[in-house]
Structure formats: structure tokens, C-alpha cells
Amino acid sequence: MTATLPVAAHRTSRRRRTIALTAVAALPLLLALAGPLIAPHTIDTPVTAPFATPGDGAxxxxxxxxxxxxxxVLHGGPLLIAGAFLVAVVITLTATLIGIIAVxxxxxxxxxxxxxxxxxxxPPLLGIMLIALAWPGGGRWAVIxxxxxxxxxYAVRVVAAAASPLATAGYVETALARGESTPYIALREILPNLRATLLTLFGLRFVEAFYVISMAGFLQIGPQPPASDxxxxxxxxxxxILLNPWAVIAPSLAIAVLAISANLATLALAPDTTAKTVTRS
Incomplete structure (x- = not known):
């Protein structure tokens, strides 16, 4: 005899986990976005001696x-987050369109x-250098x-691989037999079944863009002094670094914490693909 166990406990656990992960992920992102509003000084005003250790003035x-x-550090978050978000959105939308039409x-x-x-x-680094250096004026937009x-x-290949099995599914073949247009099938039949893939892809592209923009800044290909990148x-x-380690540690930690926060947000918002019921005999 087989019985289906209640799934309320599973759903409650999933909901609590989602709320907890979202809160943990949102806090650093919100702090980074609000950084310029709570910064005690402007980005270009000397307030202490060069490489002075932490004290009353800093x-x-x-x-x-x-x-x-x-x-x-507080001023450096918004533009970096906005750039990575723009890259992730454009790549995800473009890859979704091309990938679905391709299958x-x-x-x-x-x-x-x-x-x-x-x-x-x-090679990514070579490509970034070629494109950024050839871009008129260079700067942040060139890196983006x-x-x-x-x-x-790469994103197109991911979407196409995920959409390929769906393109031969029964409901898609039925829509084709009805004479539905390609945009209809792409938007109504395939796209809703790619939510988990696209959300994960967006999170990965955001983190990668975060690191790409940061790497370009380190190589001085993107933002230029006196930007607070x-x-x-x-x-x-x-x-x-030996005089005031925080001048290097603080921005490095900011990059790492925000990248981890983006991963946690993606994990929290990803649809639950586990089984909805549990059976026992």
C-alpha cells in the first residue's frame, strides 16, 4: 500500500529557508547601494596622513x-553593482532570445x-583588453x-541546451500542429519552463560580470583615478599594505561579500525542483 505524505512541512521549511537566505543576501547589497548616503567624507578629500592607521579621523x-x-569603500558599490546588473540583464535576455529561437x-x-x-x-582577458582599449575613450562603459x-x-549555449529537450516535448509539437508562430511557442510554451535555468544563469552572469569589471579596474582598463572603484x-x-592593511583588505572584502551575496540571492529565489510528495509503503 502506498500513501502520500503531507508536503506542508516541506513547503514551510522551503519558505523559511528562502526568507533567511534572501535577508542575508539583501543586507550587504542594500548597504553597498546606500553607501554614499552614509559615508562620513567625500571620496577625494584628504582627512589624514597617507596610509595612516585607523584613528579618530578615519x-x-x-x-x-x-x-x-x-x-x-562606501562610495564604490553602486556603480559596480549597476554595471554588473546591466551586464547580467543584457546577457540573459539576449541569450534567451537567441537560444530559444535556435532550438x-x-x-x-x-x-x-x-x-x-x-x-x-x-581568452577572456585578451578579449576584454582588445575591446576596452579599442572603445573610444575606454572607461567603465568599455568594460561593460x-x-x-x-x-x-556561453550563455546562449546554456539556454539552447536547456531548451532543446523542451522543443521536442508534446505540448510544443501540439502548438506547432496548431500552426502557432515561433514567438508564441517561445514565449508561451518554452520560456515558462526555463525559469530555474534563466535565474541561475542571471546569477552566474552577475557574479562573473562583478569579477570582470573588478579585474578590469585592477588592470586600470576601466575606471580611472580618482574613482572610488x-x-x-x-x-x-x-x-x-604593510602601513595600513585596511586600505587593501576593505575593498577586497567588499568584492567578496557582494559576490557571495549575489550567489545566495540566486539560490534563495531559484524554484524548488525537489519532489512535492513523499511516498511510503
Missing amino acids: VLGGDQLGRDVLSR LRPGLGRAVERSADVAILL AAAIILGTP WSLMVRENASG
Whole structure:
């Protein structure tokens, strides 16, 4: 004899876990976005001696020019988060559109697959440098464009791989038999079944864009001094790490904490794919 156990406990546990993970992930993100509002000083005002240790004038000490490290860290979050978010959104939307159409149009799909394979072979660092240095004026927008261009091919392959089994599902074949258009099938039949894949893809693209923009800042390809960019702060203050370690540790921790927070947010919001019922004999 087989009976179905209640699933209320599972759903309650899942809901509590989602709330807890969302709260843990949201706090650092909100703090980073609100940083400029609570920073005690401006980003370019010297308040202490160069590489001064933490004291009354600067909670985390001074940087190479005597500017408040804490204030510069608090000012550095919004633009970095906005850039990574923009990259993740554009890549996810573009990959979704191309990936779904590719599986519904096999001829186009083969061309997309070959093009993506070639693009993926380009070393990311070399690609970023080529695109950013060729971009008129360079700067943050050049790095964002490079991250989008280099991140889209891989994302297209992920979406196409997830959508391929759905394209041969019975409900899709039924829609094709009814004469439904490609946009209808893509939006109404396939896209709703890709929610978990797309949410995970968005989270991964956000974290990757976060690291790409940070790496470019460290290499001084993107934001330029006196911008309060976290990775740029690490590079600028590396020479004084023994005098005031916080000038390097604080922006490094900020990058790591926000990347982890983005992963936790993705994990919390991902649809539950576990079984909804448990059976016993």
C-alpha cells in the first residue's frame, strides 16, 4: 500500500529557508547601494596622513593620499553593482532570445552553435583588453560592453541546451500542429519552463560580470583615478599594505561579500525542483 505524505512541512521549511537566505543576501547589497548616503567624507578629500592607521579621523585609516578608506569603500558599490546588473540583464535576455529561437530553427541553431564555439575560444582577458582599449575613450562603459560581448556566447549555449529537450516535448509539437508562430511557442510554451535555468544563469552572469569589471579596474582598463572603484583601490594601495592593511583588505572584502551575496540571492529565489510528495509503503 502506498500513501502520500503531507508536503506542508516541506513547503514551510522551503519558505523559511528562502526568507533567511534572501535577508542575508539583501543586507550587504542594500548597504553597498546606500553607501554614499552614509559615508562620513567625500571620496577625494584628504582627512589624514597617507596610509595612516585607523584613528579618530578615519575609522579604517587613510589611503595613499590620506583619503578616508571607509568613505571610498562606501562610495564604490553602486556603480559596480549597476554595471554588473546591466551586464547580467543584457546577457540573459539576449541569450534567451537567441537560444530559444535556435532550438526552434535547427538551421539557425547550428550556425549559432558554431559561432558560439569560436567566440568561447577567445581568452577572456585578451578579449576584454582588445575591446576596452579599442572603445573610444575606454572607461567603465568599455568594460561593460566587453563583458556583454564575451559572456553572451556561453550563455546562449546554456539556454539552447536547456531548451532543446523542451522543443521536442508534446505540448510544443501540439502548438506547432496548431500552426502557432515561433514567438508564441517561445514565449508561451518554452520560456515558462526555463525559469530555474534563466535565474541561475542571471546569477552566474552577475557574479562573473562583478569579477570582470573588478579585474578590469585592477588592470586600470576601466575606471580611472580618482574613482572610488574597489579593485582600483586595491591596486593603488598595494604599496602601503604593510602601513595600513585596511586600505587593501576593505575593498577586497567588499568584492567578496557582494559576490557571495549575489550567489545566495540566486539560490534563495531559484524554484524548488525537489519532489512535492513523499511516498511510503
